[in-house]
Amino acid sequence: MAASLGAMDEGQFCDAFFHVKPTPEAGVSATCCLRAPAGCCSGKTTALVAHLVDARGALAYGEVYVNVSQRDHAEDLLMRDARLLAAAEAAGVDTTLRVWLTVQPCHFSSGDDSRSCSLGLLRWHARALAPRGVRALRIKAAYPYRAHWEPALMSDEDLAQLGRRAWGGGGGRRCGPASRADAIARAHALLRSAREGTRLLVSSEGAGVTLDAFTxxxxxxxxxxxxxxxxxxxxxxERAPPFGAATLEARARMDAFTQSVFDGFRGGVTAGAAGAADEPARAADSSAG
Known part of the structure; x- marks a missing residue:
């Protein structure tokens, strides 16, 4: 389903994009723009904002998509939007589709490891966007998706929990590997896929697709x-509460870290994690690209 542009309050905006998850690799703890009595958002929503701009930079089409279940990733909603394709045809050549995402697209790395939004977007750009004159697909992500997790710095229990989390292709929960060893092996495969998906996207500029953080x-x-x-x-x-200086500074550190993760894969080097002792239980992360 598509949500409305211009309708997010502070809490919805934080939940969709601004929320900072505990990320020891980036040197930041959990930071939320909300405080009691409003509480803190869950930080689990995956939202996608798309703006199609013409050769002059004028807006030709805009929409925001929010995943409401494991059945549909936000990218799926974007790629099924026939109105976007019609707008691209009407806008003429040399247009650009700008996308802002909560988290980078998955690549056989989510609970449903049969899916790759990274490959889906690349193929959709080549098959549907480029023939309609869309020169570039520019993706900005507020958070990396598992590509920065180092298995060597995770406990076997964390890996087993990650490997046992599974969702079926129809969006329903299914059983993960029964044995601990198989679950750990699956976790390693998920993390390898996450790194490969990042490498795939950051190396696709020649095909008109880029991936960056909020820089x-x-x-x-x-x-x-x-x-x-x-x-x-x-x-x-006004930089007024709840968007105070400390919150903005934490968000800026998170953005710089996310860009460093993506840049690390441009050079063919996996971005390393810092501090094994500070590594949290990764299997608790349920967001997906």
């Missing part, structure tokens, strides 16, 4: 302008 405050300013209510956008512009 400047301008990225966030634009996303707030697109997604948020007037009240939330005003508080953001």
């Amino acid at each position: 400047s405050r301008d990225d966030w300013d634009e996303l707030v302008r697109i997604c948020c209510t007037e009240s939330a956008a005003r508080r953001w512009a």
Whole structure:
């Protein structure tokens, strides 16, 4: 299903994009723009904002998609949007599809390891977008998806929990590997796939597809302008609570780390994790690209 542009309040925006998960590799703890009595968002929503801009930079089409179940990833909703393709045809040649994502697209690395949103987007761009004049697909992700996890720094229990988490192709929970050894082996396969998917996307610029983090405050300013209510956008512009200095600084550290992960794969080097003693129980992460 598609959500409405310009309708997110502070809590919805944090849940969809801004929330910082505990990430010891980045040197940040969990940071949420919300505080009691509102509480903290779950940080589990996967949202995708798409803007098709023409050769002059004018908006030809815009939409926001939010996954509401394991059955559909946000990328699936984007790729099924016939109105977007019609807008691309009407906009003419040399257009660009700009995408902002909660988390980078998966690649046989989620609970449903039969799916790759990374391959899906690459093939969709070649098959459906490029023939309609879309020159580039520019993806910005607020968080890496498992590509930064180092198995050597994870306990066997964490790996076993990760390997046992499984979802069927129809979106329902299914049983993962029964034995601990098989679950650990599956976890290693998931993490290898996550790294390969990252490498695949960051090496596809020649095909017109790029993957980057939110590399400047301008990225966030634009996303707030697109997604948020007037009240939330005003508080953001004023750097007023809940978007205070400490929260913004933590988010900036997370963005710099995410970009370093992606850049590490451009050079064919897996970005390393820091501090085995600080590694959290990774199997608790249920988000998917």
